[in-house]
Amino acid sequence: MTVRVQAEDFDVGAEYAALTAGRTSVGGVTLFAGLVRDIAGGEAVSAMTLEHYPGMTERQLEAIEAEARRRWPLDEVLIVHRYGRLEPGDQIVLVATASAHRDAAFDSCRFLIDWLKTRAPFWKLEATPGGERWVEAKDSDDAAAARWVE
Amino acid sequence: MTVRVQAEDFDVGAEYAALTAGRTSVGGVTLFAGLVRDIAGGEAVSAMTLEHYPGMTERQLEAIEAEARRRWPLDEVLIVHRYGRLEPGDQIVLVATASAHRDAAFDSCRFLIDWLKTRAPFWKLEATPGGERWVEAKDSDDAAAARWVE
Amino acid sequence: MRILYFAWLRTKIGVPAETVELPAEVTTVGALVEWLKTRSERHADALANSKVVKVAVNQEHVPYDHPLSPGDEVALFPPVTGG
Amino acid sequence: MRILYFAWLRTKIGVPAETVELPAEVTTVGALVEWLKTRSERHADALANSKVVKVAVNQEHVPYDHPLSPGDEVALFPPVTGG
Numbered sequence: 001m002t003v004r005v006q007a008e009d010f011d012v013g014a015e016y017a018a019l020t021a022g023r024t025s026v027g028g029v030t031l032f033a034g035l036v037r038d039i040a041g042g043e044a045v046s047a048m049t050l051e052h053y054p055g056m057t058e059r060q061l062e063a064i065e066a067e068a069r070r071r072w073p074l075d076e077v078l079i080v081h082r083y084g085r086l087e088p089g090d091q092i093v094l095v096a097t098a099s100a101h102r103d104a105a106f107d108s109c110r111f112l113i114d115w116l117k118t119r120a121p122f123w124k125l126e127a128t129p130g131g132e133r134w135v136e137a138k139d140s141d142d143a144a145a146a147r148w149v150e
Numbered sequence: 151m152t153v154r155v156q157a158e159d160f161d162v163g164a165e166y167a168a169l170t171a172g173r174t175s176v177g178g179v180t181l182f183a184g185l186v187r188d189i190a191g192g193e194a195v196s197a198m199t200l201e202h203y204p205g206m207t208e209r210q211l212e213a214i215e216a217e218a219r220r221r222w223p224l225d226e227v228l229i230v231h232r233y234g235r236l237e238p239g240d241q242i243v244l245v246a247t248a249s250a251h252r253d254a255a256f257d258s259c260r261f262l263i264d265w266l267k268t269r270a271p272f273w274k275l276e277a278t279p280g281g282e283r284w285v286e287a288k289d290s291d292d293a294a295a296a297r298w299v300e
Numbered sequence: 301m302r303i304l305y306f307a308w309l310r311t312k313i314g315v316p317a318e319t320v321e322l323p324a325e326v327t328t329v330g331a332l333v334e335w336l337k338t339r340s341e342r343h344a345d346a347l348a349n350s351k352v353v354k355v356a357v358n359q360e361h362v363p364y365d366h367p368l369s370p371g372d373e374v375a376l377f378p379p380v381t382g383g
Numbered sequence: 384m385r386i387l388y389f390a391w392l393r394t395k396i397g398v399p400a401e402t403v404e405l406p407a408e409v410t411t412v413g414a415l416v417e418w419l420k421t422r423s424e425r426h427a428d429a430l431a432n433s434k435v436v437k438v439a440v441n442q443e444h445v446p447y448d449h450p451l452s453p454g455d456e457v458a459l460f461p462p463v464t465g466g
Contacts, residue, residue, distance in 0.1 A: 034383055050382065051306060051307055052382070053304070053306055053356070053359075053375060053377070055359055056356055056359035056360075056375065059359045059360075060359075081382060081383075092382075092383070093382070093383050113383055116382060116383050117380070117381075117382060117383035118379075118380065119361065119380065120380060120382045120383070121306065121356070121375075121377060121380050121382075122380055122381065122382025122383070123306060123307035123308075123377065123378065123380060123381050123382070124381045124382070125307070134307055134308045134378065134381075135381040136379075136381070137378070137379030137380065137381050141383075
């Protein structure tokens with residue numbers, strides 16, 4: 001299972017080790033971890049709560065994984081995304097790809113996070129000194145995803 | 151110290167943890183690990199020996215790190231490169247960047263590995279059934295590095 | 301038909317889900333959103349700007365001209381902000 | 384002047400380093416490479432194709448028109464293949 005949606009934290013070192021264990025065909029692993037920042041839009045953030053759409057989330061992440069595997073020759077793909085209440089410094093998401101070739105590993109990893117950001121049904125609620133606010137979608141995320149439209 | 155040249159293996163999980171420990175300003179970490187493949191240019195590879203130019207290697211890697219920090223707003227940069235005898239599946243190189251922003255983390259990480267591949271004085275000697283052979287530089291690596299020329 | 305709401309659509313409308321009986325003339329996602337607006341002031345307020353009301357049918361993103369079938373699971377939500 | 388060799392330049396020439404007394408007219412990296420070719424058949428063979436002979440002076444990559452100064456540390460090597 002290479003797509004996981006969970007409340008629990010994840011261990012980047014263990015996930016990386018699992019991606020490469022016993023493999024001698026992998027030339028490169030690219031990994032991206034997203035974390036909760038203590039500031040957003042100029043305001044202090046004390047906590048972030050991630051809501052998601054159970055069922056659709058897994059389905060969309062699996063579709064994103066399948067699309068990455070269709071586009072690049074990948075030995076392994078991993079997507080782990082958390083939901084629930086998180087604090088600054090906490091890990092939110094991990095995407096990683098292993099391939100014989102570095103370009104494939106880099107491009108596919110960036111594709112995963114760019115597409116995930118515009119397709120996976122997650123919503124962030126930030127707690128700030130001014131109260132709670134739902135994070136607004138960014139045009140820059142749409143632009144990043146648009147790079148990958150075939 | 152964020153540049154290391156060593157014969158010993160490295161622990162990706164521990165390095166990742168050190169990059170993010172105690173930080174709440176980091177929004178994303180991108181990490182690339184290069185490994186020894188058991189096949190290259192269609193031939194089986196039983197071992198790879200990395201020669202380098204002590205002194206110049208550290209100097210060039212530090213220059214590459216400085217250039218990355220000049221170009222992108224980075225919280226942390228890490229480059230670890232091994233030398234000596236390695237076997238298929240062994241780790242060769244680790245580059246990682248931590249930034250408030252995902253684009254900066256991705257671009258700078260790829261810049262590090264692309265520039266390293268054309269500037270850091272390392273040479274690979276592969277052991278194959280046909281004997282030992284020095285790996286030839288690839289035009290594709292020059293092209294990858296050329297993307298980053300300002 | 302089962303309708304799910306997420307994020308600020310859920311908090312504005314006040315319920316995470318509701319089951320509705322659609323009039324026969326409501327056959328597309330766009331028509332459904334228009335019809336839902338008539339259910340209450342909260343619905344009307346939450347759904348006022350359709351640019352920020354996204355729709356999934358059976359857990360797939362769909363455009364407003366997507367047809368509805370009996371038994372569809374329909375979800376309304378703002379643009380996603382994960383990752 | 385101290386000259387270092389790496390990778391197949393080292394194995395072809397047969398030594399990892401040597402100290403040479405440069406004639407007065409050898410004032411650039413390019414002239415040095417040409418002059419080194421005259422030292423032995425091994426040197427001539429190793430340095431035959433200057434496209435694949437890269438040079439660093441004082442641990443910095445330099446082009447063939449780079450000037451040499453007394454005390455420089457000069458290294459000759461093939462295109463790098465790390466990473």
